[in-house]
Amino acid sequence: MVNSVKLINKTVEHVIKYISEAVFSEKFARNKDGFLQKLDPRIKIIGLIILVITTVSIKHIKVLLFLYILSLVFCILSRIPLLYYIKRVWLFIPLFTGIIILPVIFLTPGHPIYIILKKPYYIAITYEGIKYAVLFTLRVATAISYTVLITLTTRWDEIMKALNSLGVPDIVITIMTLAYRYIFLLLNNVLEMMYSKKSRLCRNLKLKESWIIAGKSMGALFIKTQRMGEDIYYAMLSRGYLNEPRIFTNFKVKYYDIIFLCFIILISSISLGYDRLIL
């Protein structure tokens, strides 16, 4: 049977990947000597988001290449192992994007580089097609590079505080903080459920069986979360929760941060200007 114990194996693999990624990110974010780690989280998040938006708006490979190299420079300055960073960015989404975009190489009309077939259909790899595919993939990869930089250099609580001081309502922050905290507990729960199920299996699962097992396990998880929700509320009450979360922040914008933000705005306006007006 094709489907065997895929439900269990793949889910376990996925869960472990998420946990280890989160743990790794925290490790780099706690490194105080890095360039991006030193910045005020609000300024850093705004700056990197500006760069993501700029990246998405760029239409020329040259400019994108410049932005991509800039992200690598940020990575080195922040003391993140370059190879780890590149692997984390490129594995999966840009790779997957590269495959999705592949047909465009043959479909875009333009100067042929290599003619595969003349009859009965004319199929050729065109210069324009390759340009399109490279541009698209590089854009996706560069945007992801900057997003990953946010994660790798900012702790979760800092991101939450920064979002709060940028105007995201308290109630949303409370839910997010709770959610993120309990994701890891529940991930462990799922792992345990998967292991215990696997240890009791003595044959492969059929497709339908694996769906039923997944459904039951989600149902059990839901019942658990219901009870936990109540417990957490009482735990919060007993510690003096007054229905209004207080989020303490001690962020201070320094000269260093202002210079960084000016630099980012300069870079993104030069890139955009060069992209639209000169090229």
Next chain:
Amino acid sequence: MHIPDGYLGPITCAFFYLIMLYFWYRGIKALKTLHPKQIPLLGILTAFAFLVMMYNLPVPDGTTAHMVGGTLIAILMDNPWVATIAISIVLFIQAIFFGDGGITTLGANCFNMGVVLPFVGYYIYKFLRNKVGDVVASGIGAYIGIVTAAIVAGFEFGLQPFIQPGYCPYPFTVSVPAMAFAHLTTAGPAAAVVTAIVVWYVKKTRPDLFELTKKSMEVS
């Protein structure tokens, strides 16, 4: 169905952020009417929504598919707005921390999976539950919900070449059938069966919970 950064152009992204501002505003307003007791529950439910996406469901073509869980949460909590908020937060966490989806496309992703999917699924469930029963209705709701969301995502991809060329290159004659086919045949049936089983399981083991959530939500 998570659209990464770079697939949609700036205009499309801004458009969906604008649409989502309205839904987020309505969602937060709905949150403020909840009993304080339900806020931690909502936090945990968001974590649950995240976990639901972690299950790799085997599908007939030999690969695995994911379920979004929007319909499931809307049904279990009897309130689609809860699903909108929970799924939006999950998508944000995934985009920022785990690189699934993107920052610029967050609006579009939240619209597809956090608005279209739970609302379509939930109202189909509501419409059918007295005719075919809770379990079957939830399965049908989940199926139609995920397929509709996929088709909407397909349209977003497909309109992109006409709005701003240079991004996702495939017109909707290609993208809509591609998205719809994958979800009609693989992810859709998996989501339908699993959602129905969760509803059946929760109803069977904790019928009080199923009724309780409904009542407490109505009171609040």
